[in-house]
Amino acid sequence: MQLNKLIFALATASLAAGAVHAKEVVVRIGHAGPLTGPAAAFGKDGENGARLAIEDANAKGIKIGGDTVKFELVSEDDQADPRTATTVAQRLTDSGVKGVVGHVTSGASIPASRIYEQAGIPVITPSSTSPKLTQQGYKMTFRVIANDLQQGNALGKYAVDQLKAKKIAVIDDRTAYGQGLADAFANSVKTSGGQIAGREFTNDKATDFMAILTKIKAMNPDAVFYGGMDAQAAPLARQMKQLGMTAKLLTGDGGCTGEMIKMAGDALSATTFCTQAGIPLDKMPGGAAFRTQFKQRYGNDIHVYAPYAYDAMMSVIEAMKVANSVEPAKYQPALRSLAYQGVTGPVAFDDKGDIKGGSITVYNFDAGKWAPLQTIQ
Amino acid sequence: METFLQQTLNGLVSGSIYALVALGYTMVYGILGLINFAHGDLLMVGALVALQTVSLLSAAVPGLHPVILLIAGVATAVPVCMAVGYLIERIGYRRLRNAPRLAPLITAIGVSFLLQTLAMIIWGREFHVFPQLVSTSPMEPMAGVVVSPLQIFTIVVAFALMGGLMLLVNKSRLGRAMRATAENHRVAGLMGINANGVIAATFIIGSGLAALAGVLFASNYAIAHYAMGFTPGLKAFTAAVLGGIGNLPGAMVGGLVLGLVESFGAGYIEHLTFGFLNSSYQDIFAFVILGAVLIFRPSGLLGERVADRA
Numbered sequence: 001m002q003l004n005k006l007i008f009a010l011a012t013a014s015l016a017a018g019a020v021h022a023k024e025v026v027v028r029i030g031h032a033g034p035l036t037g038p039a040a041a042f043g044k045d046g047e048n049g050a051r052l053a054i055e056d057a058n059a060k061g062i063k064i065g066g067d068t069v070k071f072e073l074v075s076e077d078d079q080a081d082p083r084t085a086t087t088v089a090q091r092l093t094d095s096g097v098k099g100v101v102g103h104v105t106s107g108a109s110i111p112a113s114r115i116y117e118q119a120g121i122p123v124i125t126p127s128s129t130s131p132k133l134t135q136q137g138y139k140m141t142f143r144v145i146a147n148d149l150q151q152g153n154a155l156g157k158y159a160v161d162q163l164k165a166k167k168i169a170v171i172d173d174r175t176a177y178g179q180g181l182a183d184a185f186a187n188s189v190k191t192s193g194g195q196i197a198g199r200e201f202t203n204d205k206a207t208d209f210m211a212i213l214t215k216i217k218a219m220n221p222d223a224v225f226y227g228g229m230d231a232q233a234a235p236l237a238r239q240m241k242q243l244g245m246t247a248k249l250l251t252g253d254g255g256c257t258g259e260m261i262k263m264a265g266d267a268l269s270a271t272t273f274c275t276q277a278g279i280p281l282d283k284m285p286g287g288a289a290f291r292t293q294f295k296q297r298y299g300n301d302i303h304v305y306a307p308y309a310y311d312a313m314m315s316v317i318e319a320m321k322v323a324n325s326v327e328p329a330k331y332q333p334a335l336r337s338l339a340y341q342g343v344t345g346p347v348a349f350d351d352k353g354d355i356k357g358g359s360i361t362v363y364n365f366d367a368g369k370w371a372p373l374q375t376i377q
Numbered sequence: 378m379e380t381f382l383q384q385t386l387n388g389l390v391s392g393s394i395y396a397l398v399a400l401g402y403t404m405v406y407g408i409l410g411l412i413n414f415a416h417g418d419l420l421m422v423g424a425l426v427a428l429q430t431v432s433l434l435s436a437a438v439p440g441l442h443p444v445i446l447l448i449a450g451v452a453t454a455v456p457v458c459m460a461v462g463y464l465i466e467r468i469g470y471r472r473l474r475n476a477p478r479l480a481p482l483i484t485a486i487g488v489s490f491l492l493q494t495l496a497m498i499i500w501g502r503e504f505h506v507f508p509q510l511v512s513t514s515p516m517e518p519m520a521g522v523v524v525s526p527l528q529i530f531t532i533v534v535a536f537a538l539m540g541g542l543m544l545l546v547n548k549s550r551l552g553r554a555m556r557a558t559a560e561n562h563r564v565a566g567l568m569g570i571n572a573n574g575v576i577a578a579t580f581i582i583g584s585g586l587a588a589l590a591g592v593l594f595a596s597n598y599a600i601a602h603y604a605m606g607f608t609p610g611l612k613a614f615t616a617a618v619l620g621g622i623g624n625l626p627g628a629m630v631g632g633l634v635l636g637l638v639e640s641f642g643a644g645y646i647e648h649l650t651f652g653f654l655n656s657s658y659q660d661i662f663a664f665v666i667l668g669a670v671l672i673f674r675p676s677g678l679l680g681e682r683v684a685d686r687a
Contacts, residue, residue, distance in 0.1 A: 174657055200643075201657030205608055207598040210387035211643035212656050218380045231504050235598045243383075244515040244523045263506050263600060 025067045027326045029054065029316060030092040031309070032102030032112065034080035041303050042104050046126050047075050048298050049309030050101045055297075057317045065324050071317065078112070080105045085112040093119035098326050099316040101309055106130035106177075113141045121328050122335055124315060126308035129253070129277050131180055134352040140328075142335065142349055144312045144342075145305075146277040146358025148177065151252055152184025154360035154376040155225070155275045159250055160192035162374070163273070165222035167197040169247070171212060171236070173204045173228035181252045182227030197221040204228060209236045213243055223248040230255050234263035241267040253277060256363055256370060272365040273373070278308065279344065279359045280372045286343035311342035379521025384644045385637065390528045390597065392636020393535035397590040398613030399620070399628035400542060401583030407623035408559045408579050409474070411481050415465060415488035416587055417610015419458050421603065422492060423588030424595035425500050427454035428507055435508075447510040447592075454588040461492075462584025466577055496603040504602045507595040531593050538586060539629050545582070546625060555579060559623075619667050621677025630678055638666050 031050040033043030054071045062069050074097055078085040085108035092100055093115060100116060100123040103109040109128035116123040117138040124142040125133065131149045134141060146154075159165045168189050172182035186196050197219040200212040213236070216224060224240065224247045226233050233255035240249060248271040251260075256274035264272075281287040284307060294302050316331075318340045323331035340347045348356045357377045363370035398420055405413045427450030434449050435441060469488050473481045511527040518524060546552040554575045557565040562572040594609060595601045612635060620631025642662030646654050654662075670678060 199655065201655060201659075203660075207594075207600065207605070207608070208387075208391055210390070211384060211640040211659070214380060214383045214387055214640075215644045215656075217383075231600070231602075234504075235600055238513070238599050242513050242515055242523070242525050244517070259504065263504055265506065265509075265599070 023067055024070055025326070026070050026072055027320075028072045028074050028095065028097045029313065030095075030097040030100040030102070031073055031075045031313075032078050032085070032088050032092060032100060032108075033104035034108075035075070035077035036079055039080040039105060042127065042305060043077070043080070045303035045306045046102065046104050046309035047073075048294070049126070049302075049306030050313040051075075052294060052297060052306075053310045053313035053317070057314070062317065062321060064320055064326055069320075069326065076102075078103050078108045080108055082107050082111045085109070086115055088112070089115040093121055097121065098320075098328055099123070101126060101312040101316070103128065104305070106133060109133050110136075113138055116140050120332075122316065122319075122332050124312040126312045127305040130177065132176065134354050138353070140332065142312075142315070142353040144308050144315065144344070144347055144355050144358075146360050147354055148181045148252065148277075149184045150354075150358050151275050151277055151360050152181045152186075152227075153188040155250060155252065155273075155362065156185045156188025156194070157192045158275075158362050158374070158376060159223055159225070159248075159273075160189055160194035163223065163248060165194060165248060167195050167219070167221040168223045168225060168250075169198045169200065169216040169219060169221040170196055170225045171200045171202060171209070171216075171227070173202055173206075173232055175204050175228065177254065178204070178227035178229075180227075181254075182225065185225050185227065185250075185252075202228075202232065204232065206232060207235050209239050210243070213239055213245065216247075217243055217245050221247050223250055225250040226255060227252060228254055230257045230260035230263065234260055234267075237264040237267040237272065246271075248273060250274065261365070261368065261370070268365040270364065270366060274363050274365075274370065275360050276363065277358065277360060278305075279361050279375045281307065283361075283372070283375055284344050285341070290343045307343045311340075311344050311347055314342055315340055315347050379519075380644065382519075382522045384640045386522065386524055386528065388637035388640030389633065390531050390636070391639065392616075392633040393532050394590050394594050394597070394609065394632075395613045395616045395635050396629045396632025397535050397538060397586050397593070398609055399616040399632045400539065400625065401587050402614055402617040403620075403622055403625060403628040404555075404579050404583045406617070407625075408555065408562070408576055409470070409481075410478065411470065412485065412614070412622075413465075413470075413580075413583075414482070414485040414610070414614075415492055416583065417606040417608075417613065418489050418492040418496075419462060419584050419587035419606070420591035420594060420609055421496060421601075421606030422461055423454040423458045423591030424507065424601045424605065425496060425505070425591075425603070426457045426588075427451060427592045428505055428595065428601050429500075430454070431508060431510070443508075443510040446508070450510075451589065451592055454592055455585045458584040458588035458591075459581045462580040462587075463577055466580040471573065471576075493603055493606075500601075500603055502603065504600050507599050507601045509596065509599060511596060527596060531597060534589070534593060538589060542582070542586070543625065551575070551578060615663070615667055619670055619677060621679045624677065624679050627677055627679035634666075634678065635663060639663050 033046045035043045076088040078088045089112040106128040117140045122140045131147045172178040251274045253276045256276045319331045319335040323334035361375045362373045364373045401416045430453040431446045431450045511530050513525045513527045515523040554570045558575045566572040616631035616635040617628045620627030643656045643659040
C-alpha cells in the first residue's frame with residue numbers, strides 16, 4: 001500500500017512535469033521449490049536468492065520496451081515431490097508468470113519441465129543436476145549449475161591427472177543417478193589415459209560390500225570410485241578400511257555430505273575425495289559481496305544454492321532486457337544466446353540448456369570436514 | 378587363493394547372521410506353519426534399541442569400556458525384542474490360529490509395516506551410526522587374508538547361539554514340548570502340554586535371536602535405520618527355504634550356504650560366465666541356486682521336516 005501510494009505520488013509528480021512517456025508494468029516471475037518437508041532449507045534458500053535478484057533489479061528501475069518494469073516474485077511450494085511439482089507448475093503457468101526459477105530437486109524439475117514446455121514459459125533450475133532434465137529436448141528448460149555428466153567428467157580427469165591414479169575400480173548402485181555418474185566418470189578416466197580395472201555393482205539398499213571389495217582388492221587399484229548415495233558410501237568406506245585397502249576413495253555429490261562424515265567416521269582419511277556441482281562461495285566472482293548482502297537482507301547465512309537462484313533470476317531479467325520484451329516467446333531466444341556475468345561466474349547456455357563450462361569442485365576430507373581442493377571448469 | 382579364502386570368510390560372516398535370523402523363521406514355521414514376515418523387523422528393533430541404550434549410557438557415564446556398553450545394549454535389546462515378539466504372537470497371531478492360512482500371513486505383513494512405522498516415528502528417517510564396540514582393525518593371520526576381531530566375534534557368537542538352540546530343542550523339557558507341539562498342537566494340548574505357552578516361548582526365543590542378530594548386523598555395518606530389517610529378513614527367509622523350512626539345522630546350513638553363494642557369486646560370477654554376467658547379477662546368482670536346489674530337492678537341502686518339525 002505504502003509503495004502504491006509512493007508510485008502514485010511519483011506518477012502524479014511526473015505527470016505534473018509533463019514527461020509521461022513511460023508507464024510502469026508489473027512482471028511476475030515464479031519460484032518453485034520445497035518450502036516444507038526435509039528439503040525445505042534448500043527451497044527457502046533458493047527463494048531468498050531469487051527474491052534478492054528481483055529486489056536488485058527493481059532498485060535499478062529497468063526499462064523494457066520503453067516501460068519501467070516492476071518485477072514480482074510468485075513463490076510456490078513443491079515439497080520436493082514430483083506430483084506436487086506438476087500441480088505447482090500448472091498453478092504458476094495459469095497465474096501468468098513470464099518465467100520460473102526452479103525447481104530445486106531433479107525429481108521435481110523433470111516432471112514439471114514438461115508443463116512449462118507446453119505453456120512456453122522458460123524455467124531455469126538453480127540446483128537440479130540430473131542429466132535427464134536437459135536430455136528431454138525441451139526448448140524452455142535451462143540450468144545454471146553443472147550436471148552429473150560434467151561432474152563425472154571432471155572427477156575422472158582429476159583422478160588421473162592430479163591424483164595420479166592409473167588403475168581405477170568403479171562401483172555404482174544401478175540407480176539413474178549412480179549409474180549415470182559412474183559411466184561419465186569411467187569414460188573420462190579412459191579418455192584421460194587411465195585404466196578402469198573393474199566395474200562392480202551393488203544396489204541402493206545394500207550394506208555389505210565385502211565380496212565386491214575383496215574382488216577389487218585383488219586387482220590392486222590406485223583408487224575406487226563409488227557412484228551412489230552416502231548411506232552406501234559410508235559402510236563402503238568402513239569396509240575398505242576393514243579389508244586393509246589403501247586405495248583412494250572417490251565419490252560424487254551423493255557422498256559429499258555431512259551425513260557421510262558422520263556415518264563413515266574414522267574410515268575417512270586424506271585419501272577420500274568427492275565432488276560437488278558448483279563452486280565454493282569464497283571462490284565465486286561476486287561471492288563475498290553476495291554473502292554480505294544476503295546476510296544483511298535475511299539475517300542468516302546462505303545454505304548452498306542461493307547464489308545460483310540469484311543468477312537464474314538475473315538471467316531471466318537479463319534476457320528480457322536484451323530482447324526488449326517480457327514475453328516468453330520473444331525473450332526465450334535471448335536466453336539461448338545469453339552471455340551474462342553472474343555472482344557464480346559467467347552464465348551462458350549450450351544448445352541443451354545446460355550451463356556452458358559449469359564448474360565442479362573437488363573436495364578432500366580434512367580434519368573432520370570437506371575442504372575444497374580445486375574447482376574445475 | 379588368498380582371494381578365495383577372503384571370500385569364504387566374507388561369506389561366513391554374512392551367512393552366520395542370515396542363519397541366526399533364519400532360525401526364527403523356521404522355528405515359527407515348524408510349529409505353526411506360519412511365515413512370520415515381521416521377523417526381519419525384529420532385527421531392526423533389536424539394533425535400534427541396543428543403539429539407544431548404548432548412546433544413553435555412554436552419554437550418562439562417559440568413558441565406559443566398550444564391552445560393558447555392548448553387554449548393556451544386548452541386555453536391553455533382547456528383552457525388548459522378546460516382549461515385542463510375545464505381544465505380536467499374543468495380539469496378532471493367537472486369535473488367528475485356526476483361521477485360514479492366509480489370514481495370519483497377511484497379518485504378519487501388517488505387523489511388519491507397523492513395526493517399521495513405529496520405529497520411523499521413534500527414531501526418525503535418518504541413518505544412525507552404530508558405534509564400533511568390537512574392534513574392526515584388520516589383522517592378517519596369513520598373507521593377503523584379512524580378518525577383524527568383530528568378524529571372529531560375529532561367527533563365534535552366531536555358532537554358539539545355534540549350538541545352544543539345538544541343545545535347548547533336543548535336550549530340554551521345553552524343547553520336547555516344542556517338538557510335540559510342532560507335530561500337532563491340539564494333540565500336544567491333550568497330552569497336558571500348554572500349547573499356547575510353548576508357542577509363546579517359541580516366539581520369545583526367536584525374537585531374542587533376532588535381537589542378537591540385529592546387534593551383530595548393525596555392528597558389522599556400523600549403521601542402523603528403521604528399514605534395515607527388510608533385506609536381511611528377505612535373505613534369511615530365502616536361507617530358511619534353501620535349507621528346508623521348519624528344519625533347524627537346515628536353517629543354519631541354508632544361511633551359511635546363502636552367505637557363501639552370495640560372496641562367491643559377487644566375486645567369481647564374471648570369471649564363471651566369461652565376462653557375460655557381472656556383479657549386478659549377484660542376487661540373481663543366489664536365487665538361481667535356490668531354484669536349482671528346489672527343483673532337485675523340493676523340500677530344501679536338509680528337507681522340510683513336516684512329520685516331526687522343529
